[in-house]
Amino acid sequence: MARVKHRREPEARPEALPPETRTVGQLVAETLRLYGRRLWVSLAIGLPPAALNLVAVGLSRAQLLVVLPLVGSVLATVSYLAATWVVTGVPARGRPALVAFVVGVIVFVPFPFLVVLYVLPGLAWLALVGLSVPAALVERLGVRDALARGLRLGRVDYVHALGALATLAIVVAATQFLAALLLQDFADNTARAAGFIAGVVISPILFLGAALLYEDQVARARQS
Numbered sequence: 001m002a003r004v005k006h007r008r009e010p011e012a013r014p015e016a017l018p019p020e021t022r023t024v025g026q027l028v029a030e031t032l033r034l035y036g037r038r039l040w041v042s043l044a045i046g047l048p049p050a051a052l053n054l055v056a057v058g059l060s061r062a063q064l065l066v067v068l069p070l071v072g073s074v075l076a077t078v079s080y081l082a083a084t085w086v087v088t089g090v091p092a093r094g095r096p097a098l099v100a101f102v103v104g105v106i107v108f109v110p111f112p113f114l115v116v117l118y119v120l121p122g123l124a125w126l127a128l129v130g131l132s133v134p135a136a137l138v139e140r141l142g143v144r145d146a147l148a149r150g151l152r153l154g155r156v157d158y159v160h161a162l163g164a165l166a167t168l169a170i171v172v173a174a175t176q177f178l179a180a181l182l183l184q185d186f187a188d189n190t191a192r193a194a195g196f197i198a199g200v201v202i203s204p205i206l207f208l209g210a211a212l213l214y215e216d217q218v219a220r221a222r223q224s
Contacts, residue, residue, distance in 0.1 A: 019212075020219035024163045027216065028171065031209040038086055042204040045082045048075035050199025068112035076111075077104025077133065083207035084134040087215065092137060100136035103146045107132055123169060126210075127161040128154040134214040153217040156224060161213060168209040175202045 017026055035042045052075050056064060081092040081100055092100070107129055115122035132150025135141060141149055154161050 018219065019216045020223045022216050024160065024167050027164050027209060027212055028167055031168070031205055031212055034087070034208055034212070035205060041082075041086055042208065043200055045079045045086070045204040045207055046200040046202070048079045048199075049203040050196045051075060053199045054196055065112060069109045072112060073105045073108035076108045077101055079203070079207045080104055080133050080210065081137060083204065083211040084137055084214070087208065087211035088134065088138050090138045096137050096140045099141070099143055099146065100133050102143055103136045103150075104133040106143075106147070107150075119169070120166070123165045124162060127158060127165050130154070130165075130210060131161070131214050131217055134211055138214070153214070153221060156217050156221045160220070161217060164209065164213050164216070165206075168206045172202050172206050175205075 017023065022030070052068075052072050055067060055071065059067060077100075081097060081104065084090065084100075085092045091097075107126070110125060111122050114125050129147065129150050131153040132146045135149040135153065136143070136146035139146075139149065
């Protein structure tokens, strides 16, 4: 008599915690789920960082300290605004988008100089004031009010904000390193290929996660 094989039912996925209690691990998991659901839009978010990676490869440190604050701040802001639109549904257009763009340039200009010292000061800066960019777009604030609002949101649960950005940065950096290892035997210009792939495919994780972090900190601010 043939034995009846019972198909194993897939385990139910645990429900996501609300933003006010979401952990860093769940924020990263939600970022990856959002990335999968909005794949093509997410890849478009990665185009500006990919362009920056192509420009930056081969430049000296002195040249990078000129290019990254000027060009990098603009491209990073564009990706951040697009990610905020994906997460919140608020379109990046009109005066709020222009104000958010100006705020983003202000926020990102110091970042390369802080990263030169060490990566952590740069992330600490973004955790403290980086949420000014989505605040300007979503809450339709002026430049000064957006920067003040971002500072307040960053300080609501600074450990969560810094931990989230650090974890997202580690995920992006580790994946970029693995991409370089995989490509080193198949590409003539590995550095440029790895940089482009990291920008298009991997960097959206950081921007989407930062936009989700904005929702976390807003919910925590309301709760407190």
